[in-house]
Amino acid sequence: MAVDKYPSRNGQQAQIMERKDPVVHRNPTFSEGPLRKDEVDSFEKNGYLMFEKLFNDDEVSIMKNELQRTMDRNREREADDVIKEPGSNEMRSVFEIHKDSGFFQALAKNERIVKAAEQLLGSQVYITQSRINFKPGFKGKEFYWHSDFETWHTEDGMPDMRALSCSIVLTDNYEYNGPLMLIPGSQKWYVSCPGVTPDANYKSSLKKQETGIPDNDSMSWLVDQAGGRIDRATGPAGSVLFFDCNTMHGSAGNISPYPRSNVFFVFNSIENKLQDPFSGQTPRPEFLANRENIEPITPNK
Amino acid sequence: MAVDKYPSRNGQQAQIMERKDPVVHRNPTFSEGPLRKDEVDSFEKNGYLMFEKLFNDDEVSIMKNELQRTMDRNREREADDVIKEPGSNEMRSVFEIHKDSGFFQALAKNERIVKAAEQLLGSQVYITQSRINFKPGFKGKEFYWHSDFETWHTEDGMPDMRALSCSIVLTDNYEYNGPLMLIPGSQKWYVSCPGVTPDANYKSSLKKQETGIPDNDSMSWLVDQAGGRIDRATGPAGSVLFFDCNTMHGSAGNISPYPRSNVFFVFNSIENKLQDPFSGQTPRPEFLANRENIEPITPNK
Numbered sequence: 001m002a003v004d005k006y007p008s009r010n011g012q013q014a015q016i017m018e019r020k021d022p023v024v025h026r027n028p029t030f031s032e033g034p035l036r037k038d039e040v041d042s043f044e045k046n047g048y049l050m051f052e053k054l055f056n057d058d059e060v061s062i063m064k065n066e067l068q069r070t071m072d073r074n075r076e077r078e079a080d081d082v083i084k085e086p087g088s089n090e091m092r093s094v095f096e097i098h099k100d101s102g103f104f105q106a107l108a109k110n111e112r113i114v115k116a117a118e119q120l121l122g123s124q125v126y127i128t129q130s131r132i133n134f135k136p137g138f139k140g141k142e143f144y145w146h147s148d149f150e151t152w153h154t155e156d157g158m159p160d161m162r163a164l165s166c167s168i169v170l171t172d173n174y175e176y177n178g179p180l181m182l183i184p185g186s187q188k189w190y191v192s193c194p195g196v197t198p199d200a201n202y203k204s205s206l207k208k209q210e211t212g213i214p215d216n217d218s219m220s221w222l223v224d225q226a227g228g229r230i231d232r233a234t235g236p237a238g239s240v241l242f243f244d245c246n247t248m249h250g251s252a253g254n255i256s257p258y259p260r261s262n263v264f265f266v267f268n269s270i271e272n273k274l275q276d277p278f279s280g281q282t283p284r285p286e287f288l289a290n291r292e293n294i295e296p297i298t299p300n301k
Numbered sequence: 302m303a304v305d306k307y308p309s310r311n312g313q314q315a316q317i318m319e320r321k322d323p324v325v326h327r328n329p330t331f332s333e334g335p336l337r338k339d340e341v342d343s344f345e346k347n348g349y350l351m352f353e354k355l356f357n358d359d360e361v362s363i364m365k366n367e368l369q370r371t372m373d374r375n376r377e378r379e380a381d382d383v384i385k386e387p388g389s390n391e392m393r394s395v396f397e398i399h400k401d402s403g404f405f406q407a408l409a410k411n412e413r414i415v416k417a418a419e420q421l422l423g424s425q426v427y428i429t430q431s432r433i434n435f436k437p438g439f440k441g442k443e444f445y446w447h448s449d450f451e452t453w454h455t456e457d458g459m460p461d462m463r464a465l466s467c468s469i470v471l472t473d474n475y476e477y478n479g480p481l482m483l484i485p486g487s488q489k490w491y492v493s494c495p496g497v498t499p500d501a502n503y504k505s506s507l508k509k510q511e512t513g514i515p516d517n518d519s520m521s522w523l524v525d526q527a528g529g530r531i532d533r534a535t536g537p538a539g540s541v542l543f544f545d546c547n548t549m550h551g552s553a554g555n556i557s558p559y560p561r562s563n564v565f566f567v568f569n570s571i572e573n574k575l576q577d578p579f580s581g582q583t584p585r586p587e588f589l590a591n592r593e594n595i596e597p598i599t600p601n602k
Binding site: 137138142144145174175176178181216219220223230232250251252253255256257 | 443477
């Protein structure tokens with residue numbers, strides 16, 4: 001097995017260590033991307049970047065229709081890649097949409113997002129995971145703080161921090177409907193989590209994560225490093241949020257009448273393909289972590 | 302029994318009716334209070350009023366010490382008036398503090414808040430309920446939308462809408478640590494709730510309210526009336542929020558490291574004393590709804 005640069009869930013105490021990889025992988029071949037220098041620097045500093053209305057209202061309208069169709073098609077399907085709310089039968093997520101329908105397949109190659117991902121990761125990219133998320137009004141549940149990388153590394157065998165998430169926001173996100181919260185700068189630190197990973201952890205962790213949970217002291221420390229700041233990804237429908245694989249994020253519940261939905265792609269560097277999970281366990285299923293027939297994306301207009 | 306102007310929980314369908322009482326009870330005897338005309342008008346329109354730093358940092362510091370002492374004194378006490386978080390042993394509230402300690406007794410008579418209450422309610426006032434609230438960081442639970450009056454009327458026999466809550470905020474309230482959310486204008490409507498009240502409902506409802514819950518359609522309607530607005534009571538420690546007994550409010554959970562605490566007084570008009578509960582059930586205990594030895598407050602400097 002490869003050297004584990006980022007050990008976690010080894011039964012040890014919680015621990016904070018410095019990130020061993022750059023946040024922005026500067027590579028002259030991909031430096032002519034769509035992002036300005038100040039945008040790249042902001043991503044490097046804060047661990048995320050929000051673009052207001054990268055997609056216009058017509059495009060959002062089409063995406064919402066496609067999201068609805070995908071939800072309808074999957075509503076009665078009881079399967080691991082269709083996630084319901086804990087305590088109810090409301091749909092929360094449908095996975096692997098970039099393989100499923102022509103529309104989301106094309107969206108996943110859209111050059112507005114792919115070229116930004118290439119510029120930040122300094123290489124060609126592919127998709128390790130995709131999903132649509134639907135957080136209903138009135139009863140959307142919270143999602144506790146976590147670093148995606150901690151899970152992807154431990155459970156999926158992602159070797160380095162060289163991946164990012166791209167969230168295309170399909171509903172207006174307000175302060176009061178449970179927006180994604182991010183701790184700026186947290187991507188520079190790795191919180192090694194206590195505990196060990198149960199077998200087939202993903203079956204429960206997608207509803208409510210119980211392992212890979214950062215401890216309170218580490219969380220307080222990260223927020224202190226940020227000068228007490230916790231940012232929220234609010235903005236109108238059509239906005240796009242990019243955030244680093246190790247940025248600590250979470251969201252409170254949503255008791256407002258306004259549902260939230262988004263399309264979610266995880267871009268990984270083609271030089272950072274998944275290996276055996278560092279937990280030593282069986283890899284998670286393909287719908288959560290693509291391993292088969294990996295090819296770099298050719299961006300579409 | 303008196304005529305029930307605001308029936309609820311009669312086993313009927315949810316229903317929205319117009320408020321039958323004024324929001325501001327204008328009375329020349331009490332019109333010389335501390336609030337300016339625009340502040341009174343704003344309370345009437347929005348159903349709440351926030352004063353930034355009505356108490357200064359030294360006063361807040363004293364209040365926080367007193368809150369801590371009260372919490373410490375009650376921590377090991379298993380009693381109905383000491384409320385723990387659902388699913389943990391964390392303290393959430395201690396009730397009836399205005400009778401308990403000299404400090405909170407005096408604070409409950411502070412003229413800065415009492416005279417504002419008199420001005421809005423147009424009469425002398427007394428306290429029907431008081432408490433300190435502590436919402437811990439990381440795991441503060443949500444509190445779903447509700448009108449206090451719906452409960453006070455149905456379970457406590459408060460006849461008219463002529464009461465208000467005063468919340469003295471002891472910690473900075475941010476967008477991201479579960480601030481109180483209010484629907485402006487919602488005080489003008491009464492949402493009659495479906496269902497019936499279980500016996501001794503208060504023993505569970507103080508942790509998680511299950512009856513007197515407005516239905517989704519009514520909630521959406523109220524937010525539509527507000528032009529889609531949901532306001533948040535954010536502000537620095539020492540701020541004071543007044544809100545009408547019928548203003549629809551709630552709060553999301555708090556996963557931030559920042560706890561929230563406040564002191565809470567409910568001022569009722571001396572002309573609006575509690576009667577038999579309109580549910581026909583046994584009145585809730587004295588610590589939740591004062592009935593004994595009611596005297597109007599004489600404000601202190």
